[in-house]
Amino acid sequence: MKYYLIGRSDDLKTIGHDPQTTLKKGYNPRINGLYQVKHYEFPNFLPELKLELHKDAIPTDYLYSMVGFGMMTVSEKMKEVLQNHLLPKHHFYPIEVFHKKKTLKYFWLHFIVDDFWSLLDKEKSFGEIKEMTDPVTWAVKRKVSIESKEQIRKIQFPEEYVKNEILTIGQITMKEEFPKYDLYQIGCINHTSIISEKLKNALLEKGLTGFSLQPANKFKINQ
Numbered sequence: 001m002k003y004y005l006i007g008r009s010d011d012l013k014t015i016g017h018d019p020q021t022t023l024k025k026g027y028n029p030r031i032n033g034l035y036q037v038k039h040y041e042f043p044n045f046l047p048e049l050k051l052e053l054h055k056d057a058i059p060t061d062y063l064y065s066m067v068g069f070g071m072m073t074v075s076e077k078m079k080e081v082l083q084n085h086l087l088p089k090h091h092f093y094p095i096e097v098f099h100k101k102k103t104l105k106y107f108w109l110h111f112i113v114d115d116f117w118s119l120l121d122k123e124k125s126f127g128e129i130k131e132m133t134d135p136v137t138w139a140v141k142r143k144v145s146i147e148s149k150e151q152i153r154k155i156q157f158p159e160e161y162v163k164n165e166i167l168t169i170g171q172i173t174m175k176e177e178f179p180k181y182d183l184y185q186i187g188c189i190n191h192t193s194i195i196s197e198k199l200k201n202a203l204l205e206k207g208l209t210g211f212s213l214q215p216a217n218k219f220k221i222n223q
Contacts, residue, residue, distance in 0.1 A: 001180060002197040003216040008064045008072065014209055016058035021065055021073075024050035024098055040112060042091055049073075049108055053099035060210025063097065063106060072108075073097070078208050079107045085182035085199050088113050116187030121222055122146055124173035127155070127189055132164040143170055152188055169218045176222040186219065194219055 009015055027050040029035040037047050051065055051073070061075040074082065079092055090111035097104040125146045130138040144155060144167070156167050169189050182199040186192050194216045195203075203211070 001221055003184075003194045003219050004197065004200050005214045005216050006062075006193050006195050006200075007212050008062065009060070009210055009212045011212075014058065015060055015064070017054040017056040019054070019064050020057040020060070020210075021051040021053050021063065021097070024052045024096070037110065040114070042089075042110065042112070047093050047108070047110075049093070049095040051095065051097045051106075053097055053104070055100060057099070058209075059097070059099055059104055061208040062210035064210075065108070073106050074109055075208075076105055076107070077206065078203070079109070081199075081202050081206055081208065082109065082183065085196070085202070086180065087111060087183050088115075088181055088185075111183065111185070113185045113187050116185075117149065119174050119178050120146070120188070121173040121175050124171065124220075124222070125188075126170040127152070128168050128170040129155075130166050130168055138166070138168075140170075141165065146188060149188070156189070172219045174219075174221045178221045180221070192216075 010018055012018060023029065027033065027048075031048075032045050033048050036045075037043050049065070051063075053059060053063075059075075061078040063073040063075070065073045073095065088111050090109060092107040092109055095106050095108050097106045122145070127144045127146060129141045129144060131141045133139045146152060152167070167189055169186070172186055172188065180196070182196040184194050186194065200213060
């Protein structure tokens with residue numbers, strides 16, 4: 001089963017303007033808003049999010065927003081496609097997007113990945129410490145095992161800062177009992193959203209816009 005990294009498009013022919021959105025003037029993200037929602041749990045209130053689409057931006061199906069988790073903002077068409085696939089725990093919250101005196105209907109998909117560490121095959125997964133060898137080149141210095149969230153955080157944020165070194169994913173391998181989600185998020189080293197080939201094909205067949213796709217070659221599932 002192949003997976004793909006999904007992110008926002010930076011193609012101005014597709015999105016019109018970068019960034020596409022800003023927070024709506026007068027919107028307070030601290031009152032039942034964006035800043036009150038935690039990435040690891042669903043709120044006990046209906047979160048409010050109001051975005052202003054730049055006058056030159058194109059209202060795409062996958063829309064850039066300031067939400068740092070979940071799947072950013074999706075149109076009703078994209079929501080319908082997603083709902084026909086296997087998703088982890090999730091909620092779609094209706095939000096308001098304002099564009100040229102019109103209010104557009106969008107949804108914020110908030111999904112929670114809470115089974116990553118129990119499904120991770122640690123023996124077949126590893127990180128890579130890379131060092132900058134020149135202003136544009138990073139080379140693998142050494143591999144590191146993946147043992148726990150705490151162990152990885154200590155490597156990412158050492159007591160003594162090491163200049164020109166970063167921790168990246170070498171390989172993430174999930175156990176055979178991985179539920180074959182069509183949408184998931186890597187929960188180690190970085191938190192990149194990924195989608196299955198089945199979902200990728202469905203999004204493209206519907207002609208949905210606003211996202212970029214790259215093969216997730218460093219994410220595998222045991223067969």
